[in-house]
Amino acid sequence: MTKWAFVSDFDGTISKRDFYWLVIDTYFPEGRDLYPKWKSGEWKDIDFLAKVFASIHQNEEQITKDILSIPIDEDVPDFVCAVQEAGGDFYILSAGTDYYIKPIVENRGLKNVTVLSNKGVYRDQNIHLDIDPAHWSYSERYGIDKATVIKRLKEEYDVVYFAGDSEPDSHPAVFADRTYAKEALPDILDEKRVPYVKFDRFNDIKKDLIKEGRLTK
Structure with missing residues (x-):
């Protein structure tokens, strides 16, 4: 399997x-x-x-x-469930911080989603990044090296799909088995000659994965 x-x-x-x-x-x-x-x-x-x-x-x-208050793509909760029901694992990989990502994930009812991001802590009425330069995924520029993370996941999984929208996502896109791109990312990947599938919302990705046979619904 x-x-x-x-x-x-x-x-x-x-x-x-x-x-x-x-x-x-x-x-x-x-x-x-x-x-x-x-x-x-x-x-x-x-x-x-x-x-x-x-x-x-x-x-x-x-x-x-x-x-x-931050809105998310309305398709995401259903998409996450579809991935998991089809035997896939869902990860969020962000160069932001888990301080705001994890509450949104919990608030939107997303279950068994692994968040890989820069650690954030509340202190002195602000959010501060708590980044360990000795961590295996450390990046001097981004805090977390997305490409390194994708390469590590590819050692664990037979197939790794990736979705992104901006310059930091162009680096892991090189190593993913298939990249879904939106906003600024398609133009960047065109310049790098990295293949991708363009999307606007997660239902577009879902349709593609159903067509492939990866998802059943």
Whole structure:
């Protein structure tokens, strides 16, 4: 029996809004000036996110409310169940932080989903990243090296699917057996000549996997 897994990015792929944009729009408008510096490579991803997440200045109850207000693709709960019912494991792989991902996963009723992300902790009215440089998946730029994680999962699974939407996802896409791409990712993968299947929402992926015979419904 084939052992397989579906791995998805979170912000902008499962969620309809990146958590850092919620923080910038609500609490840290100065972050808009930092955004171009991040995208140009002047700031590392992990430094940009650390700065944004440390600029909230709210109690934890308010931050939790903000986190749970983030909308996700309505297809995701059904898709996760379909994967698991077909014998697959579902992972969320994010260069954000588990501090906001895990509450959303729990709140939306997603069961037996493994979250692989940067550890985040609440301290002094902000979210702080707690990253271990000695961890096997450490990345100086992203905190977590998504490509390394996919390569490790491929040692455990016969087939690994991946879904993403932005530049950090272009690295694991090279190693996944099939990549589903949306938003900015298709153009990036075209430049790298990495094959992918374009999608807009998870029902598109579900239809493709049903066609393949991986999912039954």
